[in-house]
Amino acid sequence: xxxxxxxxxxxxxxxxxxxAALAILREPTYGYALLERLAEAGFAVDANTLYPLLRxxxxxxxxxxxxxxxxxxxRKFYRVSPDGEALLEALLQEWQALHTSIERLR
Amino acid sequence: MATSPSSHSASSPGSAPATEDxxxxxxxxxxxxxxxxDDQRDDVAEELRGSxxxxxxxxxxxRPDLDPAERExxxxxxxxxxxxxxAGFTGRGLYLIGPELYPAFQRTLIxxxxxxxxxxxxxxxAIDAIDGDAIGxxxxxxxxxxxxxxxxxxxxxxxxxxxxxxxxxxxxxxxDSLEVRWTPDxxxxxxxxxxxxxxxxxxxxxxxxxxxxxxxxQFRSPIDGTDGEALPILDPDLWSLWLPLxxxxxxxxxxxxxxKYRTGGWTVPLAAANTAxxxxxxxxxxxxxxADELLNPAMVAAVQQDWSGFDxxxxxxxxxxxxxxxxxxxxxxxxxxxxxxxxxxxxxRG
Numbered sequence: 001x002x003x004x005x006x007x008x009x010x011x012x013x014x015x016x017x018x019x020a021a022l023a024i025l026r027e028p029t030y031g032y033a034l035l036e037r038l039a040e041a042g043f044a045v046d047a048n049t050l051y052p053l054l055r056x057x058x059x060x061x062x063x064x065x066x067x068x069x070x071x072x073x074x075r076k077f078y079r080v081s082p083d084g085e086a087l088l089e090a091l092l093q094e095w096q097a098l099h100t101s102i103e104r105l106r
Numbered sequence: 107m108a109t110s111p112s113s114h115s116a117s118s119p120g121s122a123p124a125t126e127d128x129x130x131x132x133x134x135x136x137x138x139x140x141x142x143x144d145d146q147r148d149d150v151a152e153e154l155r156g157s158x159x160x161x162x163x164x165x166x167x168x169r170p171d172l173d174p175a176e177r178e179x180x181x182x183x184x185x186x187x188x189x190x191x192x193a194g195f196t197g198r199g200l201y202l203i204g205p206e207l208y209p210a211f212q213r214t215l216i217x218x219x220x221x222x223x224x225x226x227x228x229x230x231x232a233i234d235a236i237d238g239d240a241i242g243x244x245x246x247x248x249x250x251x252x253x254x255x256x257x258x259x260x261x262x263x264x265x266x267x268x269x270x271x272x273x274x275x276x277x278x279x280x281x282d283s284l285e286v287r288w289t290p291d292x293x294x295x296x297x298x299x300x301x302x303x304x305x306x307x308x309x310x311x312x313x314x315x316x317x318x319x320x321x322x323x324q325f326r327s328p329i330d331g332t333d334g335e336a337l338p339i340l341d342p343d344l345w346s347l348w349l350p351l352x353x354x355x356x357x358x359x360x361x362x363x364x365x366k367y368r369t370g371g372w373t374v375p376l377a378a379a380n381t382a383x384x385x386x387x388x389x390x391x392x393x394x395x396x397a398d399e400l401l402n403p404a405m406v407a408a409v410q411q412d413w414s415g416f417d418x419x420x421x422x423x424x425x426x427x428x429x430x431x432x433x434x435x436x437x438x439x440x441x442x443x444x445x446x447x448x449x450x451x452x453x454x455r456g
Contacts, residue, residue: 031153032160048186051157052194055150075160076153 017045019095021053022080022088025063030075054078062087130178131158138188142195150195158185202268210286211267218259221361227252228357231321236345241325295370306367313356313363320349329405337405344399348390355390359383377444381437388433395422395429 020043024034031051038045045053057063062084068075080088135158139151161181162174169177185191193200203211231248239247270280281287323339331337340349362383366376394400401418409416 030160031157032164036164046186047157047161047184048191048194051154052191055146055195056197073156073159074152075156076149 013043016095017043017050018053018057019088019091021045021050021057022062022084022091025078025080025084028066028077028079030068030077034078057084130182131155134158134182134185134188138191139195141192146195154191158182161185199271201271202264203271207267207271207286209288210284211263214267214284215260215263218263219256220364222259223252223256224360225357226255228317228353232350232353235321235324236350241321244321295368302367302371306363309363310360313360317353317356320353327405329408331404331408337408338402339405341399341402344394348394352387352390355383355386359387372440372443374444377437377440380440384433384436384440388429391429392426395425398422400425 017038020038020041021034024037024041029037031054032047034054035045035047035050038050054063054065058065058078061081063078064081065076065078068077135151135154138154139147142150158181161184162177165172165177165181169180172180190200227248230251231244234244234247270284273280285292320340324342324345325336325338327336327339329337329339362376362379366372369376391400398418400422406416406418
């Protein structure tokens with residue numbers, strides 16, 4: 001039963017990882033730090049899923065990136081673009097609508 | 107480039123003889139980025155190197171019991187197969203034929219194999235039989251040819267679909283011709299009346315028996331010549347054209363039976379095809395028997411030694427009349443059922 005629940009929870013969370021990442025990236029963050037923050041928040045995304053995802057979101061114009069060479073090692077910092085903000089807003093609205101809809105169905 | 111602590115083997119190769127795994131991270135980064143476009147490769151590699159270094163740093167706090175080489179190993183294991191990561195970066199699928207194409211691939215493969223492999227077996231078997239090979243060699247050669255054809259078809263068809271899978275999207279004409287886009291027209295018919303399956307199976311078994319009989323009489327005829335050698339009943343010269351043609355007609359008849367079963371019964375086009383096949387069968391048999399070219403003269407002579415009254419002319423007449431009667435009956439039955447069909451099945455077809 002726990003395995004069954006875990007499987008369905010994973011399915012449910014899969015689509016929300018993009019939302020969570022966009023929400024965190026309102027502040028510039030680099031890949032590994034984002035991974036840790038997502039894990040802390042309960043969105044267990046694999047590193048080998050997240051790193052390509054960041055590149056894809058950047059290509060879609062939802063994120064912008066910048067290399068920071070001031071610290072011990074160069075890191076690529078990602079931040080949401082205005083388009084990314086708008087998408088997050090739209091996704092959150094849909095999320096609310098789905099929640100309302102499900103509640104009404106119960 | 108040399109800012110990452112894990113790339114020390116690349117920056118100072120002479121100073122890292124301690125462990126063979128010193129360059130694992132560099133090897134991993136290379137494996138994950140080598141297929142990326144030039145303009146992305148260095149950027150992705152640099153970021154990946156940094157991410158791995160970040161992970162190693164965090165691990166140093168989480169797992170102080172591990173030495174650096176073990177940590178590097180653990181971190182890379184966590185990150186998983188670099189080819190999977192590379193596929194994520196390039197957006198390429200980790201499959202040969204994806205779920206969009208797979209049903210069309212499966213349908214096409216089954217259709218081609220079902221027609222081509224039996225045809226190859228029959229044709230190769232007939233040609234070897236004409237050449238007068240031993241029956242064992244004929245059967246073995248035909249089965250081997252069928253197997254080779256199967257492997258070739260599977261390989262080339264799979265390669266074709268793999269290439270289509272990787273082709274840039276927009277080859278709609280190609281996809282349509284392969285029936286990738288599903289339409290309700292592709293729905294199979296409902297399983298026919300169970301009796302029809304029995305009829306079809308019986309017809310196929312009968313055809314296989316007749317084909318086997320045709321080959322058998324050439325090699326294992328019950329009639330012996332004066333030197334004890336088995337004499338073929340039919341004239342062996344017929345193998346140069348007529349008997350292979352009859353075998354090919356039987357193969358066509360077998361295909362016809364399968365199509366008829368899948369269609370779910372007689373239709374006007376099926377009755378027309380049946381007429382053509384029946385006329386071809388009967389035409390060949392009537393022509394050969396009337397021209398007295400059907401029976402093997404050596405066999406006739408051998409029979410007449412024991413039974414002087416044996417007249418090949420009577421046999422020829424019986425064959426010709428039987429062929430004509432069966433032909434007329436078969437054609438008539440096809441048309442009667444085809445024309446009566448829509449009325450009988452009207453309730454199920456709406």
